[in-house]
Amino acid sequence: MKSYLNTYFDNFRGFSKEIWVLTLITYINRAGAMVMLFLTKYLHESLFFSLTEIGWMLVCIGVGALFGNWLGGKLTDITGFYTVMLSSLFLTGFGIIAIMFLYDFVEICIGLFLVTAIADTYKPAMYVAVSNFTNKKNRTRALTLVRLAVNLGIISGPIIAGLVIKKDNYDMLFWIDGITCILAITIFMLLIDESKMYKARKMIHRKNKKELNSKPASILNDSNFLIFLFASFLTAFLFFQLFTTIPLYNSEKLKLTELQIGLLLSLNGLLVFLFEMPLIGFLEKTEIDATKIILFGAAFMTSGFFFLLFSNSIVFLIISILLITIGQILLFSFSNTFAFTRAISGHEGKYMAFYAMSFSAAQILSPKIGLIVIDNYNYFSNWLLMSIIGLIGISLYYLLDKNIRQETTLKNLNQSIA
CATH class of the missing domain: 1.20.1250.20 (MFS general substrate transporter like domains)
Structure with a gap:
């Protein structure tokens, strides 16, 4: 200890x-x-x-x-x-x-x-x-x-x-x-x-001046950053379900009390408080690429919603929240870093703004669409939709990781030739 x-x-x-x-x-x-x-x-x-x-x-x-x-x-x-x-x-x-x-x-x-x-x-x-x-x-x-x-x-x-x-x-x-x-x-x-x-x-x-010639001049021309933004929107879309439809599900379907619902939400915050900094500190010392860590994060978060498809007890619910929380830690911590390091020197504000906007858009649409699906169909349909959205997010992060590795290889090759 x-x-x-x-x-x-x-x-x-x-x-x-x-x-x-x-x-x-x-x-x-x-x-x-x-x-x-x-x-x-x-x-x-x-x-x-x-x-x-x-x-x-x-x-x-x-x-x-x-x-x-x-x-x-x-x-x-x-x-x-x-x-x-x-x-x-x-x-x-x-x-x-x-x-x-x-x-x-x-x-x-x-x-x-x-x-x-x-x-x-x-x-x-x-x-x-x-x-x-x-x-x-x-x-x-x-x-x-x-x-x-x-x-x-x-x-x-x-x-x-x-x-x-x-x-x-x-x-x-x-x-x-x-x-x-x-x-x-x-x-x-x-x-x-x-x-x-x-x-x-x-x-x-001054330090990053050379990057102006190696990176696209506009966000719209940076296809990899656009892939990242869309994937960030999708995973944020999943995350906001944690505070909107999941508490509602706990109350209506699992018949949990307000205290139990509050404790489950507190579990997310407690896990983040206890383990986020040590985990990020450990991963920073490794040679694992940020895009790969983000990919793993998306996989953990999506698996949390797959567990909700079979959630008929509080045990499954706790496992689901645990997986979503691990995904949250890996995703959001390294996504911030990727967005900044991807930015052209002098345009960091623009890049970080678009990253923040992907979360704002998800915060607007996530509860609205989730509640519409639940109202017209059922909770199972909503969890299935979220799982599919998560799989799309994983696919996009996989594509991003592949593209960034190819981009880095090509850049290193050009530097060695020069």
């Missing part, structure tokens, strides 16, 4: 101060993002909107996320990640507070779209910022560290929100959410040296 703990904490060493600051503000930002967690309840019970109207409001949030990721990538490449992150946190803070003063359907739709779009410009800028303060040896661990902060924020956020709502004070929820964004800005400005950030950015650009 002591040996494991030492190994576990070793994986948190070797990061620069900037990485820890970015991790801290990301945690504060996610822990404070509690309005969105209870937005449906607030709109339905406090403002008395119908479920259909709330559905359209959630669509506005999804579209805002897509637009925000795209815009964030463009702005990051033009102005740099420091300016984008600072502006996003500042405007989001005041934007969330402003939403509490909106009561009209159209006003709220526009407000949610704008706030989500502004908030999601943060994501591609944050990815680029983290990558610029790491190297090849610790980049995946650093991105995993930030994802860990996001998960911890998601866990602690609802607890704080629940205590606030218990007193029937939704207004306080908006204020806390907005203030945490401003708090993150303050920490950011006090602990991060802007000149150092731009110096790091310039060093990266």
Whole structure:
């Protein structure tokens, strides 16, 4: 046990101060993002909107996320990640507070779209910022560290929100959410040296200048990155079922209590917290290609949904969640790294934006399509559909791995001839 703990904490060493600051503000930002967690309840019970109207409001949030990721990538490449992150946190803070003063359907739709779009410009800028303060040896661990902060924020956020709502004070929820964004800005400005950030950015650009001649000039011309994006969308589509249709299945078909359902969801978070960093730390030291690890991740996640086809007990369900969680760890950690290393120098923001957009699109479509299939057919049909989608994702990742190996071989051959 002591040996494991030492190994576990070793994986948190070797990061620069900037990485820890970015991790801290990301945690504060996610822990404070509690309005969105209870937005449906607030709109339905406090403002008395119908479920259909709330559905359209959630669509506005999804579209805002897509637009925000795209815009964030463009702005990051033009102005740099420091300016984008600072502006996003500042405007989001005041934007969330402003939403509490909106009561009209159209006003709220526009407000949610704008706030989500502004908030999601943060994501591609944050990815680029983290990558610029790491190297090849610790980049995946650093991105995993930030994802860990996001998960911890998601866990602690609802607890704080629940205590606030218990007193029937939704207004306080908006204020806390907005203030945490401003708090993150303050920490950011006090602990991060802007000149150092731009110096790091310039060093990266000089180091990767040769890549401009070896990589496609546009994402649309980069067929391998397009394959990666579509495969990422499909696997993210599967992952979001974990928080939408699977809990519903646990309740309706397996007749589990809310406590049991909550514990099963907590199992996912607990496994990620305990094993993600050690596993990523181990894999970073191996010679296994990122595309191959991603392929294995897709296989684990898909096998989790195959188990759901035969799930008639909680044992099968636990095995399913275990497989999905292993897939999640392998997939998302190394996908972040692949997206950044694939990017052309000076266009990292654009590449990370498109990667983030694949998740936003999956988050919009996954619950909607899953629920339609369940409503018109049954749960078995939904798990079968997800298994087929997973197999398509595996095929695409296999093709990607094959193409990247051929691309690397050809590049090495050209270098040896030169």
